[in-house]
Amino acid sequence: MIIDRVEVETINSFSKLELFKEIYGLIWILPIFALLLGITIEVLVIVWLEREISASIQQRIGPEYAGPLGLLQAIADGTKLLLKEDILPSRGDIPLFSIGPSIAVISILLSFLVIPLGYRFVLADLSIGVFLWIAISSIAPIGLLMAGYSSNNKYSFLGGLRAAAQSISYEIPLTFCVLAISLLSNSLSTVDIVEAQSKYGFFGWNLWRQPIGFLVFLISSLAECERLPFDLPEAEEELVAGYQTEYSGIKYGLFYLVSYLNLLVSSLFVTVLYLGGWNFSIPYISFFGFFQMNKIIGILEMVIGIFITLTKAYLFLFISITIRWTLPRMRMDQLLNLGWKFLLPISLGNLLLTTSFQLVSL
């Protein structure tokens, strides 16, 4: 779904007829709608996974009334949030109160521009893809800070400040890990990074070439997503719900959505940066070429690539959900200590090691 090619072909096909000009001008919306629909369904299934995996870990029955085994529970939750009353705090800053969730959602949604599900199956193959993701993920905490400040609630304000401090602290080691990957791949494009891992199959993954970076990236991603043991901005026992306390209805639903969208983005980026992306990674003999089935193999490769990417992303999702129901929460000073005094030096050392090996290999 590279827009340029499809758009050019479509325009050339329809431009012979003047009357279709108004129609083909809207072709570019279809891939974006497809991506948004896929993302929404992904969030629904992650909500279901969270509740059912936690029930499984705690040996209790999860949701089982909305659809068989609660498969429709996420849709029911979304509908409930849509129908709830939207409450505004009387002494809060109402414009900021409304803008905060929007900024958070929009910035996360923009991250999906550069996530590839196949060689040509990416919405925008920018040459600075991972850089765009890092830049955009720095915008979401602005929305959280707005939400905390505008709630006229000291606990919400503390939650917002914690969110900003946490994001800033863990953004830096995350960036250094991504920079090391870019050094290995000679590119900031997500498609090029995946292609650089396809040379040696399973052992060509950056997971084996950057094991330290992989661990630091995992921890920083969890902190970036505000997942336990890094959920101090919410901290149910201390701040009620942090910056989300005063929200209800769809605005609260937007924060809920941001949480799971962020988790999905991190899962997909772990897959793209370290686990080989859409590559099959298992040796196989391609017999389609013998029977001149080029179009069929093209379709199958695209479909299999999507499944492979989602399967690998599921590994990170499973790990993060089980960690949430396994570990206790950290204190704020412990959190900042880990970020600044351990992850940052380790990621810097990892980057230095990578540059040293690059020099040696030259």
Place this chain on the structure above:
Amino acid sequence: MLFVLFPVCFLDETTNAQPAASVQQSSQLQRLATVLRCGAVWAAVEAPAALAVTGEEDIDLLAILPPIAVFAFFYFLVAPPLIMNWMRLRWYKREFVETYLQFMFTYLFYPAMMFWAPFVNFRKFPRDPTMRYPWSKPKEGTPLFKDRYPPIDSY
């Protein structure tokens, strides 16, 4: 092929003699009718238009649709019943690896399972054997649900 297409469009344009009072609405309706007619002709006549500008081969729908149809059939009609039956049978009896795999397949096939979910029910109905119809009132004291685990005869 294109020369056959243009006269049809020109004919529609020339028959545009309308009164001035309702020229706007009839013009839009006329345009819509023209678009639909041209669309029908266009669907009948397959023109390799993109080749002239980009040099690339046009998208061949007849070669793409069969594999997509086969995959859609498998994804939406074959896999969800199998996965749901597996979940129904093993949901409370599984171990760790099976837990991972069950959740993974639900994660991968979730759009299809969402379509099936409103029509599938894993919870049993009342077990009163004397009920004449499914909507009859069950006898007092009938247990509502079947036991999830079979009774253990020996310890």
